[in-house]
Amino acid sequence: VAHPSDSTAALAPGSYAFRASWPGDTNYTGDTSDCEPFTVDKGTSTVTTTLHKADHSVVAIGGSVPLGTVMHDLATVAVTPTFAAPTGNVAFTFFTNDTCEGSGTAAGSVALNGATPGVAHPSSSTAALAAGSYAFRASWPGDTNYTGDTSDCEPFTVDKANLTLTTTIHTDSPDADLAGNASLGDSLHDRADVSGIVPGFPPT
Numbered sequence: 207v208a209h210p211s212d213s214t215a216a217l218a219p220g221s222y223a224f225r226a227s228w229p230g231d232t233n234y235t236g237d238t239s240d241c242e243p244f245t246v247d248k249g250t251s252t253v254t255t256t257l258h259k260a261d262h263s264v265v266a267i268g269g270s271v272p273l274g275t276v277m278h279d280l281a282t283v284a285v286t287p288t289f290a291a292p293t294g295n296v297a298f299t300f301f302t303n304d305t306c307e308g309s310g311t312a313a314g315s316v317a318l319n320g321a322t323p324g325v326a327h328p329s330s331s332t333a334a335l336a337a338g339s340y341a342f343r344a345s346w347p348g349d350t351n352y353t354g355d356t357s358d359c360e361p362f363t364v365d366k367a368n369l370t371l372t373t374t375i376h377t378d379s380p381d382a383d384l385a386g387n388a389s390l391g392d393s394l395h396d397r398a399d400v401s402g403i404v405p406g407f408p409p410t
Contacts, residue, residue, distance in 0.1 A: 216289060219248045219351055248348070249286055253296070253357040255344045256280040260331060267360050273367040274334040274404040279360065280327040281344035283318060285352045291322045293349045298329035304339035304361035313342065334406050337366045369402045369409060 211224070223243040230236030257265040260276040271277070281296040298313035299306075313332075318324035329342065341361040348354030375384040378393035388394060400409055 217246045218289070219246050221245050248350075249289060249352045251286075251292060251346060251348065251352045251355045252284045253344055253346050253355040254282050254284070255342060255357045255360050256282070257342060257360055257362055258328065262328075265362055268362065270363040270365050271335075272404075273337055273364060273407060275364060276331050276334055277340070277342075277362070278331045279313065279329040279342040279344060280325065281316070281329075281346070281357065282323050282325055283346050283355070284323040288322050290351050291320050292318055292324040292346070292352055293320070294318060294347065296326035296344050296346045298326075299343045299345070300330075300332060301341040301343070301359075302338070304341050304359075304363070306341050306343050306359035306361075310343070318346075335364045336407065337364050339363055367402060367404050367407070369400050372399050372401070373397065374399070 208226070211226075214222075221243065222245070223241045225239055225241050227238040228236050256279070257267060257269070258278050258280055259265060259271065260278070265271055265277070279298050281298070283292045283296065285292050295315045295317050297315050299310040300313040301308065301310040312330075314330035316326040316329060318326050326344070329344075332340075339361065340363070341359050343357055343359055345356040346354045374397045376382060376395050376397050377384055377388075378395060384394065403409060
């Protein structure tokens with residue numbers, strides 16, 4: 207028995223083989239072994255995501271944000287085993303529902319940062335969002351060392367805003383705020399003012 211051979215370096219995915227050869231001695235002729243093939247499989251990956259507002263504050267998955275909020279996404283790619291940092295780009299998708307149904311809208315392809323775990327940030331930002339249900343999802347195709355993965359759906363809700371309605375009684379002629387009590391025979395009407403309007407979302 208001759209053992210051990212030199213050890214390999216930590217091996218990347220692929221096909222490899224060993225072979226041993228003995229030249230013989232004074233009593234025996236030599237021989238070479240059969241080829242000993244083996245394969246190193248790719249490692250696995252897990253993509254997780256974090257919802258962010260425009261100021262990079264974190265929004266909980268399933269959480270809610272105010273009317274008019276601008277959102278983007280962050281993806282983290284963890285790999286097993288930690289042989290090398292994941293490489294390449296993460297593709298983000300934005301959905302106008304909270305289940306990630308349908309094809310969604312592309313929200314950027316962002317390069318991983320070369321660390322372990324890898325981070326891709328930020329995705330493309332949304333427009334200022336109307337009230338409703340939305341979601342992000344991130345997908346990494348994998349690289350030479352690791353298989354890819356797609357994150358879970360990340361739903362969130364944009365809440366309706368609260369408006370304040372105030373009214374003022376007016377005289378008809380002239381059209382003016384009623385000062386004090388109305389006089390006998392006055393013709394009156396009312397004026398309503400709405401406050402708390404979010405820019406870009408006028409009430410209708």
